[in-house]
Amino acid sequence: MTDIAWIHTALSAARPQAVAALLRYFRDLDIAEEAFQEACLRALKSWPKNGPPRDPAAWLIFVGRNAAIDQVRKQSRTTALPDDDKISDLDDAEASMAERLDGSDYRDDVLRLLFVCCHPDLPATQQIALALRIVSGLSVAQIARAFLVSEAAMEQRITRAKAKVGRAGVPFEAPGAVERSERFAAVAAMIYLVFNEGYSAGADEQPARAPLCDEAIRLARLLLRLFPAEPEMMGLLALMLLQHARRAARFDAEGQVVLLEDQDRKLWNGKMIAEGLALIDKALRHRRPGPYQVQAAIAALHARAQRPEDTDWAEIDILYATLEVMQPSPVITLNRSVSTAKLRGPQAALDMIEPLAPKLGGYFNFHGVRGAYLLQLDRKAEAREAFDRAIALARTPAEAAHIRMHLDRLIADSAAPKRAAAQK
Amino acid sequence: MLYTILCYNEEAVTTAWTKEEDDAVMARLGKVQEELRQQGKLGPVARLLPTTAATTLRKSGDQPVVIDGPFAETKEQLLGFYMVDVGSLDEALDIARDLATANPGVGSYEIRPVSIFFQNGT
Numbered sequence: 234m235t236d237i238a239w240i241h242t243a244l245s246a247a248r249p250q251a252v253a254a255l256l257r258y259f260r261d262l263d264i265a266e267e268a269f270q271e272a273c274l275r276a277l278k279s280w281p282k283n284g285p286p287r288d289p290a291a292w293l294i295f296v297g298r299n300a301a302i303d304q305v306r307k308q309s310r311t312t313a314l315p316d317d318d319k320i321s322d323l324d325d326a327e328a329s330m331a332e333r334l335d336g337s338d339y340r341d342d343v344l345r346l347l348f349v350c351c352h353p354d355l356p357a358t359q360q361i362a363l364a365l366r367i368v369s370g371l372s373v374a375q376i377a378r379a380f381l382v383s384e385a386a387m388e389q390r391i392t393r394a395k396a397k398v399g400r401a402g403v404p405f406e407a408p409g410a411v412e413r414s415e416r417f418a419a420v421a422a423m424i425y426l427v428f429n430e431g432y433s434a435g436a437d438e439q440p441a442r443a444p445l446c447d448e449a450i451r452l453a454r455l456l457l458r459l460f461p462a463e464p465e466m467m468g469l470l471a472l473m474l475l476q477h478a479r480r481a482a483r484f485d486a487e488g489q490v491v492l493l494e495d496q497d498r499k500l501w502n503g504k505m506i507a508e509g510l511a512l513i514d515k516a517l518r519h520r521r522p523g524p525y526q527v528q529a530a531i532a533a534l535h536a537r538a539q540r541p542e543d544t545d546w547a548e549i550d551i552l553y554a555t556l557e558v559m560q561p562s563p564v565i566t567l568n569r570s571v572s573t574a575k576l577r578g579p580q581a582a583l584d585m586i587e588p589l590a591p592k593l594g595g596y597f598n599f600h601g602v603r604g605a606y607l608l609q610l611d612r613k614a615e616a617r618e619a620f621d622r623a624i625a626l627a628r629t630p631a632e633a634a635h636i637r638m639h640l641d642r643l644i645a646d647s648a649a650p651k652r653a654a655a656q657k
Numbered sequence: 658m659l660y661t662i663l664c665y666n667e668e669a670v671t672t673a674w675t676k677e678e679d680d681a682v683m684a685r686l687g688k689v690q691e692e693l694r695q696q697g698k699l700g701p702v703a704r705l706l707p708t709t710a711a712t713t714l715r716k717s718g719d720q721p722v723v724i725d726g727p728f729a730e731t732k733e734q735l736l737g738f739y740m741v742d743v744g745s746l747d748e749a750l751d752i753a754r755d756l757a758t759a760n761p762g763v764g765s766y767e768i769r770p771v772s773i774f775f776q777n778g779t
Contacts, residue, residue: 239670242678246669289667451673457709458668461726470709504772511710511770514746515725518712 240280244273247290248370249455253342254294255301260403262349262367262395264301271304272297340459341407344416347452351419352398359394361427366391369448378441379430420456421469421525424449428473435631436488439480446477467516468526471509475532478505490635494541506536527556546575563592567602579609597626601636608643617643659700663735672707690775703740704773714750714766716757723750728767740771 248269255265272293286292350364362380365371371379377387408416431445453470460466482496491497513529531552538544553569567586574582583606586599593599604619620640627633674682693699708727715722739756743749746768753766 238678242670242673243667246667246673447675454672454707454709455669458726461709462724467709467725507770507772508706508710511706511746515710515712518723518746 236281237277240277240285243285243289244276244293245370247293249343249346249368249452250290250339251293251297252367252370253346254290254339255297256346256349256403257342257405258298259301260405262398262403264305266367267304268297268301269293271300275300341413343455343459344408344413344420345404347420347423347456348416349398349403350394351416351423352401354397354401355394357426359390359397360423361430362387362391363394363398364423364427364452365445365448368452371448375444379445381438381441417456417460417463417466421453421465424452424456425469425473425525427452428476432476433629435629435634436484436490438631439484443480446473446480449473450477462519464516464519464521465523465525467512468523468529471512471516472525472529472532474505474509474512475529475536478502478509478536488631488634489638490631493535498539501536509533510536522555522559524556524560527552527559531556544575546572550576563589564596567593567599570602570606574606574609579606582606583610595626597623597628597632597636599623600626601639604636604639608639613643661738668707694777700777701740702773702775703771706770706772708769711767711769712746712750714753714757714768716760716765717763721754721757727769728765730765733765740774 251272252265252269255268256262259265259268275296276289276293280286347364347368350360350367352360355363358380362376365376365379366373373388373391374384376391377384380387382390428446428449431442431447431449434442450470450473453466453473457463457466457470478501479493479496481502482498482500483491485491509529510533513526513533516526517530531549534545534549534552550569550572553565553572557565557569566589570582570585573585583603586593586603586606589599600619600623604616604623607613607616607619617640620636620643623636624633624640627636690699690702711725711727713724713726713728715724739752741749741752743752749768753768756766757764
């Protein structure tokens with residue numbers, strides 16, 4: 234990697250910490266972002282000559298803060314300076330800055346920056362866009378590409394979200410234990426949303442959207458470094474790593490979805506799986522289970538199976554039962570029916586999901602899964618009807634194509650005997 | 658004389674490499690390893706998982722305590738390392754406990770899973 238490439242990676246790695254600290258000083262997202270921008274420009278001038286500083290984040294905060302104060306002073310005839318107590322610690326030593334960064338203030342800074350993006354008034358799509366812009370520093374063009382909207386539309390979405398956050402006011406007081414854990418839960422949910430935006434994309438959208446998965450993993454790593462004893466954050470990071478590890482195997486050459494059972498497990502990313510398994514092992518020691526840990530444990534059982542037939546379906550079924558208790562939801566019951574089908578057959582699975590029809594009737598996957606069980610029970614006409622419903626309800630071409638694959642198999646199966654008969 | 662070479666770098670940067678960047682780094686390191694291997698100078702090589710996967714056993718009183726995360730004290734120095742092949746973190750922690758008991762005084766034991774391992778460069 235050239236020096237400039239290294240600097241760019243270092244700048245984007247330091248961004249969440251730096252912007253978070255600058256937000257604490259200036260209590261204004263735009264000033265914090267501009268200050269960081271200015272610091273980056275100076276880094277690009279100074280680092281290639283002088284070498285990168287020992288602590289890039291501390292350097293960027295220090296330089297960014299001074300640059301922004303200068304800027305504010307220049308405008309001071311029209312704009313009041315921030316109160317001294319907000320920008321009071323102005324001693325010049327980078328070393329003391331670095332020391333302070335290890336403190337709890339710093340951890341709460343990053344948590345606050347992420348939490349600002351999770352404002353409950355913001356719809357999920359705005360939360361994600363805001364986090365990607367402010368915390369991750371993706372350009373509006375990059376985010377627009379990931380969401381398949383025009384740059385202008387994305388610009389507007391982010392501006393609106395920022396205005397809403399600005400009106401709501403940034404929560405600056407240091408959080409208490411209960412607040413901190415609430416912020417944590419909101420931030421974890423937002424990070425998983427970012428991940429799923431990338432993970433749920435079809436094959437053709439993968440190049441634009443898969444980076445969202447990497448970004449979510451990066452954010453979870455950052456939070457776990459700052460809050461190393463949070464088992465749910467370990468669980469979330471493990472879950473995302475274990476899911477993302479299958480990336481290369483999830484689509485075939487034609488871009489069709491390849492089901493877990495049919496995936497070439499040699500294509501799974503062994504390094505990511507090793508990290509995910511280590512993290513879930515570490516999390517479970519805390520004996521404070523939560524939904525991310527349970528989902529990660531399920532993903533871990535899939536990852537551990539060398540072949541599909543080695544999968545420990547009994548354990549997976551127990552974990553899904555645990556998840557149903559923690560987070561009662563028809564979708565989780567629907568997912569659980571898959572392990573039930575493996576253990577007790579398609580009829581038991583079908584009995585399990587039939588009562589979900591009133592709640593999940595509009596969800597494509599309900600009909601897709603139901604169709605698969607009907608097919609296994611050789612109730613072909615009903616299966617076909619279920620698959621047709623699923624296709625009609627699919628939200629994306631990838632979802633529809635996935636169901637159509639079942640349907641094609643069904644048609645091929647029912648066509649085969651006819652051909653055989655015709656040959657006689 | 659046997660030497661260990663311990664590699665340090667900023668994890669926030671190295672974990673943010675794309676797969677292509679990571680592969681390129683590993684390929685360049687592989688060339689260095691290959692040369693050493695041919696000269697018969699290369700011992701075990703390991704790349705560790707990030708510190709987010711680390712757990713630390715700290716012995717300060719009688720009962721060692723387990724802390725999530727890497728070894729973070731600067732007052733103590735790295736004295737040695739073990740590599741153990743076990744089924745779980747708990748088992749690795751038990752071994753660290755035995756070491757802590759066998760060693761006099763205080764001390765810390767960072768347990769870090771290994772991501773990539775070459776025994777004598779193979």
